[in-house]
Amino acid sequence: MIDPRRDRALYRQLADLLREQIDSGELPPGSPLPSETTLAQTHGLARPAVRQAIALLRAEGLVTTSRGYGTRVREQVERTPLELPASSFAIARMPSDAERLEHDLDDGVPVLEIQLPDGSTSVHPGDRIRLTRP
């Protein structure tokens, strides 16, 4: 239940509620969240607060939103194994706007950047790659 007297922003409380429903399986992968209007009405919030809550979950990679369609719980895709080459290293970071477009990445999805000994780098979608070492 969302309680204005609690010392936590209303949109964070709503995000907590939805996150629990996702983690518990009550909202399984692929299932739609209620519309922003519905969430606003059922919880007694204005739509901007609902949008802030959903934006939080998007940034955490838990849901994806499509305009005119709605917000759904993200489905995990199979991760392709990718071997980390010898004498090289990898870092995790968030993609730039351009990289997100190029690799068709959802919000809340990081990238793995691999730097080879020769100095060249490659960028890989963080939700489709599993970095391995034999």
Place this chain on the structure above:
Amino acid sequence: MIDPRRDRALYRQLADLLREQIDSGELPPGSPLPSETTLAQTHGLARPAVRQAIALLRAEGLVTTSRGYGTRVREQVERTPLELPASSFAIARMPSDAERLEHDLDDGVPVLEIQLPDGSTSVHPGDRIRLTRP
């Protein structure tokens, strides 16, 4: 220059401008961005649009914001080398709410989760770790 006739949201155009200034070094690490009010006035936007632009940059891990203090370009910390153990693998993902608290992670900072052959896992801050292989 921000142009309402262009087919790109105003707050995205502002984010592009600021991102360029960060990438070019015009806004070096540690330097403060103009206040939201100032940005709104100088670019002819309302404050909500400015806040959306800064929220984008935060989600990309480019800036950090402190209430009552302002928004500054994120300073890159030294990345500690961490060897990916043999026969194990690593994935990059965004942290849960609890993990963000536990590791004191800023917005826009992913984590590296390492899974060992015995099934145990460890989680590491994505901005302080460089995954290596000898």
Place this chain on the structure above:
DNA sequence: CAACATTTGTGCGTATGTATC
């Protein structure tokens, strides 16, 4: 220590545009 100005956070309301079904 208090008072103040500055800055970001939260929350509401309204309106219009655009994509999807």
Place this chain on the structure above:
DNA sequence: TGATACATACGCACAAATGTT
């Protein structure tokens, strides 16, 4: 066509944290 849903953008007000005076 129409209904639904999300995106963008503006306005206002007050709260809370910070740094300075």
